[in-house]
Amino acid sequence: MASETTAAATGKVGVVRRDPMAMLPFCGYHMGDYFNHWIEMGEKLGDKAPKIFNVNWFRLDDEGHFIWPGFGDNLRVLEWIIKRCENKVDAVETPIGYVPNADDINLEGLDFSMDTLKSILNVDKAQWTKEAEGIEEFYKKFGDKLPKELRSQLDNLKKNLN
Secondary structure (H helix, E strand, O other): OOEEOOHHHHOOOOOEEOOHHHOHHHOOOOHHHHHHHHHHHHHHHHHHOOOOOOOOOOOEOOOOOEOOOOHHHHHHHHHHHHHHHOOOOOEEEEOOEEEEOHHHOOOOOOOOOHHHHHHHHOOOHHHHHHHHHHHHHHHHHHHHHOOHHHHHHHHHHHHHHO
């Protein structure tokens, strides 16, 4: 996962970073240890660990406009997440994980086409291959302190994209 920097993190806004919430400058210990802490926490929680969903509300179209209609309609995706957690809807497996079936996102009363929804749920393998390269480069910073689980996930992602 990547995010863009804020002025608080580097003084320069909009630089893509791969550290969680651009917090690398603020972490008081090695990020490999930080990542490992959260992996261990997940193991301790087992099936009680929260489910994690990734949403990109800020994708842009070819003219630079946001594709998703906006903050007021985010509840539509959150509704799908809740239903998914309750096993009331399924998902489509992709090389990067699971995405909603487009038909399971409530578009009622929204001027947003099913074709547009399907396009934002599509996984572009070429784009994700480039992302994997960026992750690989980021991981080099941590040397032998990079948790093996993160390396394994990246290797699996690359395999899925081929």
